[in-house]
Amino acid sequence: MKYWRLEAPATLELHTDEPTQLTQQNNVKVKIEQILFSTSDYDTYIHGSSTGKPIVPGKNAVGVVSEVLDKERSMLKKMDRVAIEPFVPCGKCDECRNKNFRQCEQMQELGLTADGLLQNFVDLPSSTLHKLPDVLSNEKALYISYVALGLNITDALTFDRGEHVAVFANTKAGIILCQLLSYYKAVPIFITQNSALLKTASETGIFYAFDGNNLIDRVRTVTGGRMCKQIVFFSNSNFDIEQAYSIASFNAEVCIAGYGEKDTSLSIKKIAQKHLKVFGVFNGYGNFPSAINLLVTNTVNVDCFIGEKMQFDNLKQQLETVTGEDLAVKGKIIVVD
Numbered sequence: 370m371k372y373w374r375l376e377a378p379a380t381l382e383l384h385t386d387e388p389t390q391l392t393q394q395n396n397v398k399v400k401i402e403q404i405l406f407s408t409s410d411y412d413t414y415i416h417g418s419s420t421g422k423p424i425v426p427g428k429n430a431v432g433v434v435s436e437v438l439d440k441e442r443s444m445l446k447k448m449d450r451v452a453i454e455p456f457v458p459c460g461k462c463d464e465c466r467n468k469n470f471r472q473c474e475q476m477q478e479l480g481l482t483a484d485g486l487l488q489n490f491v492d493l494p495s496s497t498l499h500k501l502p503d504v505l506s507n508e509k510a511l512y513i514s515y516v517a518l519g520l521n522i523t524d525a526l527t528f529d530r531g532e533h534v535a536v537f538a539n540t541k542a543g544i545i546l547c548q549l550l551s552y553y554k555a556v557p558i559f560i561t562q563n564s565a566l567l568k569t570a571s572e573t574g575i576f577y578a579f580d581g582n583n584l585i586d587r588v589r590t591v592t593g594g595r596m597c598k599q600i601v602f603f604s605n606s607n608f609d610i611e612q613a614y615s616i617a618s619f620n621a622e623v624c625i626a627g628y629g630e631k632d633t634s635l636s637i638k639k640i641a642q643k644h645l646k647v648f649g650v651f652n653g654y655g656n657f658p659s660a661i662n663l664l665v666t667n668t669v670n671v672d673c674f675i676g677e678k679m680q681f682d683n684l685k686q687q688l689e690t691v692t693g694e695d696l697a698v699k700g701k702i703i704v705v706d
């Protein structure tokens with residue numbers, strides 16, 4: 370098996386190891402076909418892993434089952450196309466021992482806290498694999514976790530039909546969320562500092578898309594003075610959280626979303642005075658099947674986010690010309706031969 374490991378910031382090395390044996394825990398071997406390389410992967414690449422140790426990057430990948438430990442009882446069989454959910458329960462904590470994997474106390478996230486998917490073969494628990502319908506292309510399936518994150522956010526917000534929901538984001542994750550909000554009959558207001566994303570927003574039918582200037586006046590006009598009762602603030606955007614508060618109505622919900630490592634200070638005075646409810650949604654765990662369905666039915670359209678391909682074997686050289694700005698709109702796809 371071959372894998373790229375990030376030894377230090379911006380230093381990838383290709384390693385080759387002997388093939389591994391399947392175990393009771395990692396009971397399915399997957400041949401990886403495509404891996405998404407997008408904004409958060411680029412951040413990891415440039416800054417190193419959040420643990421500070423070497424890590425195999427790669428959070429979103431699709432592949433083909435190449436071996437199954439228990440052929441009689443497994444729901445998967447050789448040659449099945451699968452998407453990989455990058456969250457792996459530890460299998461050891463009390464919750465895992467009681468088979469409440471969703472509540473695992475030490476949930477590992479591939480490519481973030483555990484070695485990720487930038488490999489040609491990987492052994493994984495069958496619970497992390499989702500069989501893909503034939504009509505869903507590999508390229509679109511790489512965006513399942515984005516839709517799943519959006520679903521966990523919409524599940525966490527309490528909005529009514531026709532309510533305005535503001536989304537602060539500087540990457541495509543914000544547009545995917547806006548598409549979901551429209552589907553659930555809310556009215557998204559997309560706020561971004563990325564001009565290319567503003568254009569993409571209008572192309573994908575998001576009517577209210579602003580760049581952050583004169584924001585209070587614009588939101589006041591759109592909402593008839595009511596401002597926003599729900600606000601989603603992607604933690605990797607460069608906005609000041611004060612801007613989110615400034616367009617919040619009394620009793621608003623503010624959801625801080627996504628993997629971003631960026632930190633900021635919160636004005637507790639404003640949270641108290643406006644009776645804001647602030648909470649976080651970190652990932653898309655648990656919503657992969659619904660996300661696959663929304664992509665198959667084209668309820669969420671990710672065509673405009675599919676970027677150029679790079680070859681696994683020459684990755685190091687190809688990454689030298691990639692910028693974070695490019696990836697905000699179109700994610701690159703690493704193809705494994």
Ligand SMILES: [Zn+2]
Binds near residue numbers: 461462464472475476
């Ligand atoms: Zn556990």
